[in-house]
Amino acid sequence: MKRSASPLQIAAILATWLLLSSSLSVLNVLIGLALALLLPPLNQRKTNRSNLIAMLRMVPTTMVQGLKEGLSLPFQGLQSRPDVQDDPWPPWAGRDPMLRFSWLVMVSFTPKTLVLKTSRESVRTHLEKLP
Incomplete structure (x- = not known):
């Protein structure tokens, strides 16, 4: 039987979720x-540890990209076209479920990006691109 997280971890994750969602x-x-x-x-x-550091290095770049896209959305209107694509998992994600989950959260919080489906080999995303 699969062991669950400790009560302290459950409380910390719940508190983080409530703080993020407000x-x-x-x-x-x-x-x-x-x-x-x-x-x-x-x-x-x-x-x-090297995989975790590789993921953490992507956070500032993703934050800047998200801010640029978020600030440009009001000026672009609804004149973009959707693009659905399958991308392989990043090499540093390996088989670690927490690194994969963290990467999915990072991608999902990027404006104009929606994760549609995941598999063992790839991630299907929906991207809004300008014409």
Whole structure:
């Protein structure tokens, strides 16, 4: 049987979710609780430190890209065209579920990007591109 995260980890994930979403509605608390219970426990996995550092190096670049896209959205209007593509997982993600989850969260918070489907080999994303 799969072990679940400790109560302290569940509480920390739930608190982080509530802080990020800024909502204390019943539905939002249930979503945060489900997320906290479904995430793999952090203490049973040995994440390769170099892979974690490679992912953390992408955060500033992704933040700048997200800010540029977010600020340009009001000026572009709805004149973009969708592009659905399958991309392989980054090499540093390997088979570590926490690194993959972190990368998906980072991609999902980028404006004009939506993760549609994941598989063992690739990630299908929906991108809004300018004509």
